[in-house]
Amino acid sequence: MEKIINEILNTALIGTDKKAADYSILDADILNPLEQISHNDPEEKLIRAAALLIYFHEAGSKLKKYKGPAIENIQESSEQCGPIFAHQLEKILILDINLKDFFLGLWLDKIIGKNQIAREDQILTLIDEGIKSNQFLRNKILQTIGEKGKIILSFKPAFSVGTPYKSGIQKWIEGSNAERLEFIAENRLIAFDLIKKDWNSESIVFKKSVIEIISKDSNADEILFIQELYDNEFVFKAKEKKTEREIRNLLALKLVTIPNHPLHQLLVDKIKSYCVEEKKGGFFGLGNTITRAFKLPEKPDEFFNKDHFNARLGVEPVNNDSALYINEVNYLFANLLPFISTAEWASLLNQKHSDVFDYFLKDKQFLTLIEGKKISYLQQALYESCFNFAERELILYLFDQSFMAHSQIQDLIPLLNSDDLLFWLKSQKNPFSSNYVMFWTQKNGIWDKSFSHTILSDSYEHIVKNNKYTSESISRQMAKFVHLDAETELEKLKNKLTQDTYSDHWLKIVYKPLKEAIGIRKIIDQY
Amino acid sequence: MKFSESQIRSIAPDEASMKAGKGLSSKNSWVTIGQNDRVLWGEIKGSGAKPYQTQIDLLNIAFKCSCPSRKFPCKHGIGLMLVLVSDPNAPTQTDEPSWVAEWINKRAVKSEQVIVEKTYTEEELSKLEKGKEKRAEERAVAVEDGVAELTLWFKDLIKSGLIHLPNKDLSYFNKTSARMIDAKAPGLASWVKSLSNLNYASGNDWQLEALQIICKTFLLLDAYKNIGQQIEEMQVTIKNLIGWSQSPKDLLADDSQPIIKDIWLVLGQEEKTNDDIIVQKTWLLGLHTNEKAMILNFGTKFSPMPISVMKGSILEAEMVFFPGETRQRAIIKLQNQMFDNVPKLPELLEDFEQAIDLDRANIAKNPWWNDTIIVVKNVRLLKNQNQVYAIDSVNNLITICPDMLQNIVLNWFVICANGAKITVGFIRNGNFHALGIFKENNYIVF
Numbered sequence: 006m007e008k009i010i011n012e013i014l015n016t017a018l019i020g021t022d023k024k025a026a027d028y029s030i031l032d033a034d035i036l037n038p039l040e041q042i043s044h045n046d047p048e049e050k051l052i053r054a055a056a057l058l059i060y061f062h063e064a065g066s067k068l069k070k071y072k073g074p075a076i077e078n079i080q081e082s083s084e085q086c087g088p089i090f091a092h093q094l095e096k097i098l099i100l101d102i103n104l105k106d107f108f109l110g111l112w113l114d115k116i117i118g119k120n121q122i123a124r125e126d127q128i129l130t131l132i133d134e135g136i137k138s139n140q141f142l143r144n145k146i147l148q149t150i151g152e153k154g155k156i157i158l159s160f161k162p163a164f165s166v167g168t169p170y171k172s173g174i175q176k177w178i179e180g181s182n183a184e185r186l187e188f189i190a191e192n193r194l195i196a197f198d199l200i201k202k203d204w205n206s207e208s209i210v211f212k213k214s215v216i217e218i219i220s221k222d223s224n225a226d227e228i229l230f231i232q233e234l235y236d237n238e239f240v241f242k243a244k245e246k247k248t249e250r251e252i253r254n255l256l257a258l259k260l261v262t263i264p265n266h267p268l269h270q271l272l273v274d275k276i277k278s279y280c281v282e283e284k285k286g287g288f289f290g291l292g293n294t295i296t297r298a299f300k301l302p303e304k305p306d307e308f309f310n311k312d313h314f315n316a317r318l319g320v321e322p323v324n325n326d327s328a329l330y331i332n333e334v335n336y337l338f339a340n341l342l343p344f345i346s347t348a349e350w351a352s353l354l355n356q357k358h359s360d361v362f363d364y365f366l367k368d369k370q371f372l373t374l375i376e377g378k379k380i381s382y383l384q385q386a387l388y389e390s391c392f393n394f395a396e397r398e399l400i401l402y403l404f405d406q407s408f409m410a411h412s413q414i415q416d417l418i419p420l421l422n423s424d425d426l427l428f429w430l431k432s433q434k435n436p437f438s439s440n441y442v443m444f445w446t447q448k449n450g451i452w453d454k455s456f457s458h459t460i461l462s463d464s465y466e467h468i469v470k471n472n473k474y475t476s477e478s479i480s481r482q483m484a485k486f487v488h489l490d491a492e493t494e495l496e497k498l499k500n501k502l503t504q505d506t507y508s509d510h511w512l513k514i515v516y517k518p519l520k521e522a523i524g525i526r527k528i529i530d531q532y
Numbered sequence: 533m534k535f536s537e538s539q540i541r542s543i544a545p546d547e548a549s550m551k552a553g554k555g556l557s558s559k560n561s562w563v564t565i566g567q568n569d570r571v572l573w574g575e576i577k578g579s580g581a582k583p584y585q586t587q588i589d590l591l592n593i594a595f596k597c598s599c600p601s602r603k604f605p606c607k608h609g610i611g612l613m614l615v616l617v618s619d620p621n622a623p624t625q626t627d628e629p630s631w632v633a634e635w636i637n638k639r640a641v642k643s644e645q646v647i648v649e650k651t652y653t654e655e656e657l658s659k660l661e662k663g664k665e666k667r668a669e670e671r672a673v674a675v676e677d678g679v680a681e682l683t684l685w686f687k688d689l690i691k692s693g694l695i696h697l698p699n700k701d702l703s704y705f706n707k708t709s710a711r712m713i714d715a716k717a718p719g720l721a722s723w724v725k726s727l728s729n730l731n732y733a734s735g736n737d738w739q740l741e742a743l744q745i746i747c748k749t750f751l752l753l754d755a756y757k758n759i760g761q762q763i764e765e766m767q768v769t770i771k772n773l774i775g776w777s778q779s780p781k782d783l784l785a786d787d788s789q790p791i792i793k794d795i796w797l798v799l800g801q802e803e804k805t806n807d808d809i810i811v812q813k814t815w816l817l818g819l820h821t822n823e824k825a826m827i828l829n830f831g832t833k834f835s836p837m838p839i840s841v842m843k844g845s846i847l848e849a850e851m852v853f854f855p856g857e858t859r860q861r862a863i864i865k866l867q868n869q870m871f872d873n874v875p876k877l878p879e880l881l882e883d884f885e886q887a888i889d890l891d892r893a894n895i896a897k898n899p900w901w902n903d904t905i906i907v908v909k910n911v912r913l914l915k916n917q918n919q920v921y922a923i924d925s926v927n928n929l930i931t932i933c934p935d936m937l938q939n940i941v942l943n944w945f946v947i948c949a950n951g952a953k954i955t956v957g958f959i960r961n962g963n964f965h966a967l968g969i970f971k972e973n974n975y976i977v978f
Contacts, residue, residue, distance in 0.1 A: 010740075017743050020693025048687035056747035060899065064892055068884055071921070071929040076914050092618060095537075099554035128946045153946045159918055160942055509577075520560060 010062065013055050021047040028054065035061060081151045083122045090115070090532045091124040093525050098134065101518070103481050106142060108525060109134070113145040115529050122151035129157070136163045182211050189218050197227060209248045216252055220259040231259050241316035254319030261318075261344045262393060268317075272344060275308045276353060297354045301334050301370065309334045318344065329373055329382045342386035346394040358398040362387065366406070384408055388417075395420040404429060415440065419448035423456035431463075442479065446486045457488035461515075465498045468511040480515050484522035489530065492523050534620065534872040538977055539842045540613045542801055543593070545603045553610025559622040565615060566625030566632070569869075570640075573632045574612045586612050587632050589639055592867050593839050596635055604836045671716045675774060678715025679753050682708070682724070686746055686753075694742050698732035712775075719775035723749040725806065751899055766898075769857040773900055778854045780863045791865055793850045794818035795875060796825070797975060799905060799957045800967030801843035812837050815905050815959055815967065816851070816862075822879040824905040825851050825862035840864060844968065844977030846871040858898045873973040880909040880955060883924040884964070891960050904960045907970075910953040922956070922964070930964050943978065 009030050016026040025047065028036060035057050043050035085091075090112075097108040116123065123131055128150045135146040147155070147166050158164055176188040177199055189196040200215055207215070216234070219227045235256040239249055260268045280297040302309055311333060314320040320340045330336035342350075342365070351361045365371060366381040373382045388409070391400050400417050403409055418426065418441055426445050433441075442460070446452070452460070460483060467473055499516055502508040544550040556576065559565060563575040563583050570591050575583040584599040586608040595605040615622045628636065652660065685708055689697075705728035712721035727745055730738040755762070755770050762770065772778060783789060796816040803812045812829040831837035841847065841864070849867040853859045881887050891904040910925040920932045920942075955970040968977035 014739060014743060017690055017746075018693055018695040018739060020691055020695075022691050023693065046687070048690040051690055052686065052747055052750045055743050056751050059744055059747055060895070063895070068888065068928040068930065071914070071923045071927040073914075073916075076912055076923070095554075095618070096558070099551060099557075125946050126943065129943050156915060157942045157946060512577075517561070521558060524558075 010058055013051065013058060016051055017055065021051055026051055026054065079152050079156065081122060081153070083120055083151065085124050086116050086119070086121045087532070088124075089528060091127060093528050094123070094127055094130070096521065096525055098130065100521075101477070101481065103478075104484055104518075104522065106138060107485050108522070108529075109138070109142060110145065111526070111529050113142065113149055115532055117145060117148050119532070121149075123149045123154075125151075125153070128154040132158065132161050132164055136161065140166070182214070185211070186214055186218065189215065193219075197230075201230065209246060209252075213248055213252050213255070216255050220255055223259065228259075228263065231256050235260060239319075250315065250319045250321070252319070257318045258344060258393060262346070272341070273349060273353070276341075276345070278308075280353060296356050296360075298364070298368070299338075299354075299370070301338055303332070303334070305333050305337075309337050311337065314340065328375060331373060335371075335373075335382055339382055339386045342383055343389040343393050345390075347390065347396045347399045348394075358396075359402060362399065362402045380408065388413055391417050391420060397421060397425050401425065401429060415444045418444040421445065423449070423453055427456065427459050440478075442482050446482060450486065452486050452488055454488045454490055457483075457486075457491040458494050461487070461491055461494050461498065464515050465501075465511060468514070469502065469507050472507050474507075474510060475514060477514055477518070480518045483515065484518050487519065487523065489523060489527055492520070492527075495519055495523070535613050535617055535842070536844060536977070537614070537617055539844045540610055540617070542843050543605065543839050544610050545605070545836060549603050549605075549607050549610055552607035553614055556607060556611025557614035557618055559615050559619055561611065562615065562622075564625065565612070565623045566628070567616075567623035568626045568628065571628060571632055571636045572612060572616070572623070573628070574608075574615070576608055576611070584608055585631055587635055588612060589636060590870065592639070593842055593845075594639065595839070605839070674714075674716045675756070678712050678717040678720060679756050679774075681711060681715070682720055683750070683753050686750055689746065694739065694746075697727070697730075697742055698738070700728075702728055704728075717775045719773050720749070720752075721775070722806070723752070748900060763857075765855060765857045768855050769898055769900075772854075772856060778861070783852055783854055783863060784865060789852050789855065791850045791852050792818060792821055792823050792825075793848075794821045794823060795846060795848050795871065796851065797874060797878065798841050798843050798845045798847070798977075799907075799975075800959060800965075800977060802959075803837070808832055810837060813903065814841055814843065815903065816841070817878050817905055817907065817957070818851070819846075819874070819876045819878050823851070824860070825853065826860050826903060826905075827863060828861055844975055846874060846975070856898075858894055858901060860901075860903070874970065874975050875973075877955070877970065878907050880907050882909065883926050884908060884922075884928040884930055885924075885926075887958065887960060887964075902961045905957075906960060907955060907957050909955045911956045912953055922966070925953070932964070932966065 009032075012027055012030065016024050028039070028050075031039065031054070035054070039050070039054050039057055043053050094109075094112055097105060097112055100108060122128075131146050131150055132154060135143040138146070143164065143166055150158075174188075174195075176184045177196065180188065189200065197219070200219075204212070216231070220231060223231065235253065239253045239256060241253070242249070257268065260266050261272060263269060276299075279299050279301060281300045283296050283298050305311070307313070311320070311322040311324075314337050315322045318340070320337065324330050324333060324336040326336075330339060345353075347358055347361065350365075351358050354361055354364065356364065365383045365387060368381075371381045371383050372379045384406075387399065388403060390396075391403065400420055403417065404414055421429070423445075426441075430441060460479075464475070464479065464483070468475055495516060499512070502512065540553070541550055544553065556562075561576060563577060565572075565574040567573070567590075570589070571587060572590055573585070573587040575585055578584045578599060582598075584597055586595075586597040586599075586606075588595055588605075588609060595609040597606045597608045599606050599608055601607065705724055709721040709724040709728075712718065712724060723745060727742060730741055730745075732738050752770065752773055755766075756774055759767055759770055796818055799815045799817050801812065801814045803810055805811075810831040810833070812831070814827040814829070816825045816827065818824070827840065829837050829840065847867055847870045850865040851862045852865045853862045881890070887904070887906040887908055890906060891901075894901040894904055908924060912923045914921045914923055914929075922930050922932060957967040957969070957975070958964045959967055966978060968975055970976075
C-alpha cells in the first residue's frame, strides 16, 4: 500500500505533465473501480486514484500495539497539601506582580517545610509560574511538583533550574560559595564546626565572606575564633595580600566593639592622650563647663602613623583621597572614628552626643576646602560608624544633615527600631514614602503590632482625614509585613469610613488588598 | 450549580478579563451575592456612586451587568462565577431583587415567544416563490460555473505538480477562493483556503495533506455534478459542503424535524479563527440516547460569540438537528435544567479500534465526515521521551497529536499518570483529540 501511495504522491508532486503514474501496481480492488470512473484524462485519473487509495488506506489501517514493559506507576512519596491551603495558591497567583512572588515564596516554604507537594491540578500552573519566576522560586517550585511534575518538565524546556538544588549539609559539601554562605547564615551553629574543620583549605575570599557573617551577633566561641585569627593567621606581615589586610580590618573592628577588650582599651587610652581641656560657658565666668577637644599631631607620630594603623587595625596604608584628607593624620583619624562608638566619643569629650557630632562636623581642624566649600572630612566616618554601632542618636542626627545622600539614608533606615522609624517618618513631608518603610522592612521583617497599628491608622489619617492620594506601594508593604493581628484595627478603621472619594481611595488602596493579604497569610501561617 | 475555572476561562473574552475577574473572585469584593435555581446575581462597588449589578442566567447561560465595559462577559460576570468556584456557599440570598426578577422574567418570556410569521396573500406568496426560484436557478448556474472552474484549477495543479505549492503566493489561493465566493460557493472557498493554510515550512507532511484536500474536494465537485443521482439527505449534505447555509431560525420553526430530549454532556469545545471569522464547535453527547451533536457558532472580534453552553456542563435540553445524510450539527431548542454531576455514564467504547470503526462507519456514509465523538474506557497514559501516548485495554497505542502536547495533555498526565485506567472523551478527526476525563461522577473537561 505504501508503495502505491508513494507512486501516486510522487506523480502528483512532479506533475502529470512530466510523469505518468504506474497504475499496474494497483490492487484489483482499487484498479477496477478506478477504471470504471476514470476516462482518459490523466489528472482526473490520478486524483481519483489518490482518493480511492486514501480512503482505502484509512479504512484498512491498523493501530499500533504497545509492546513495551508494563506501564510504570508513578507514585508520589509525599502527600498533597490540604484543600484550603491549596486554594491560597489561586489567590496568590492573581495578586499584583509585586506581591505575587513574595506570597508564592511563603506558600512554597510552608509546603516544603511540611514535606508535602502541590495539588495535582496545580502542578502545571506552578511549572508555568516557575518559567516566569526567578531561579530562587523555580528551585522551590521544583521541590513541590512531585514525581509527575518532574516527569513533565521535559515538555517545559523553559523551566530551567540550572544546577540541581541542594539542601542542608549538601550545600556546604557540594555547593557554590554563595550556597555555602547561605548555609552558614541558615545553620550558624552547625556551620561553625564545619567552618573550623575546613578553614585551612578555604580560599582567602571565602574566608573574608565567612568573617563578615560571623562577626555579626557573634557568640563566645566565634569571638575566640576571631581573636585567634587576628593574633595569628591575619597578623601583619611585610608581604601580604590586600584581602588579608581587609580581613584584619574586619577582625579588629569586631574586637574593638567588645567593651573591655584590650584592643578597645588600647585605642581609647591612646586617644585620651590627644585630648585637651577647654572651658566653655556662661556669662562673666558663671556656669563654665569643662569640655575636651582633640589636638591632633600635625605630623605622623608613634600612634597616628600608617604602618601602625595597618598592623593594628588593617587600615589601608595609602591615603586614597588626598584632597579630602590633606595629611596622613587626618586620614588615619577618619579611619579611626568608626572604631569607637558615639557613646565613647561623648565620654572622651565630656559632651552631649549632638555636641560631639557638631564638633566632628564643624570644628575648624576637621574642615577641608572642597570645590570652594568647607566640609568636614569626618562625614563619611560618622556615616560608617552607624553600621558598626547602630546608635540611634547618630542615625537620627545624620538624617537631618544636608550632605546625606538619599541612598545613604535608605541604608541607615534598617538600623533604626520601629519607634525611631515612626518618629522620623512623622517628621517627613511624605510619611508613607514606601521606600523608607521598605528599606526598614527588608532587614526587620514582619512589623510588630504597635508599628502595624500606627502605619495603618496613619494611612487612614493621611488619606481619609487629610484628603491625600497615595500610591499602592505602601499597601504592598503593609500586605507583606503588617502584623496579622492588625486585621481588627483594619476593620475598626473601615467602620469609621464615610461615603466620599477619599474613603473609597483608602478602601481600594489599603483595605481590600490588606484584607486579602492577611487572609492568605493567616492560612499559610496556621497551616 | 457548580462551575469550574476551566469552564469560566472558556467563556472569558480574553486572558485579561479572566485575570481581572479573578481579582473579584473573593466574596469580600461583593456587596451582595444571591443565587437560586435559575439566576446568580451580585452587586459590586465600582467607580460610580451605585454598585454595579451583575446577573447570570443559569439555565440558558447569559450575562447582564450595569458596568460600562464593552467586553462580554465583563470581569464582574466572570468574577461572580469564580466566587462560586472558591466558595459555593457564598450566595446569601435566594429571593430575587426586583432588578434581577425583571431581567430573568423577560428572558424567560422571550425564550417562550413563538415567532409570528407575517401572513402573505396568495399573490404575494407566488411572487415570493417565483423570486426564490429565480434566485435558486441563478445560484445553481453560478455554482455550476464555480465547480467547473475549480475542477480545472485542481487539474492544472496536478498537471504542473504539487511540488510548486510551497512557492505559491498567498494571492494565488486567495484569488481562487474569491472566485468561489463570487460563484456563491463559500464552502468550496474554504477548501481552497485550507490548502493555503498547510504548514509548508517544516517537513514533507504537507505533501500528503495537500493531496488529501484535493482528493476530498474533487470528490465533492464530482458529487455536486451528479447531485441528482443522490438521495435527498445526501443532496443536503453536499449542498451544505458547497456552501448553502442552513438557518437555525428556519430549523426551529420547522416542526417536521425530530427533537431529541436528553441530558447532554458538553464534552468539549474548540474555537478556530479563519479569515477573521471565529468558528466555535461545541460537542455534546446525549447520556441516555447516545446521540452526538455539534453546535456551531460564529463570531468576529467585533461581535462576540454567543454563549449558549459552557464546556463541561451537563444540561437537560431538547436538541434539534439540521437535516443531512449524517446527523451532526444541531441547535438547542429548549433547555430545562443543569446538573452538577454526570447522572449517568454515556455509552462507553471498549477500545480505540471500536472508536475507529465508528469513525469509519460515519465516513462510509459521508466521505467528508469529521469530528466523531467517542468515549473510551480503560485508557492509560504513557510518556516516552517527549511524547505522550494513550493505550487502551487491549494495548492499542495512539499518539496524542503534537498540537495537543500542551497544557491540556500535561494536565491530564499529571492527574492520571499513576497507571490508572480512566474513561476519556475524544473527538476524532483524523487524530484523536482528548476533550476531558470522567472521574467518579464528574467530568473534568480540558
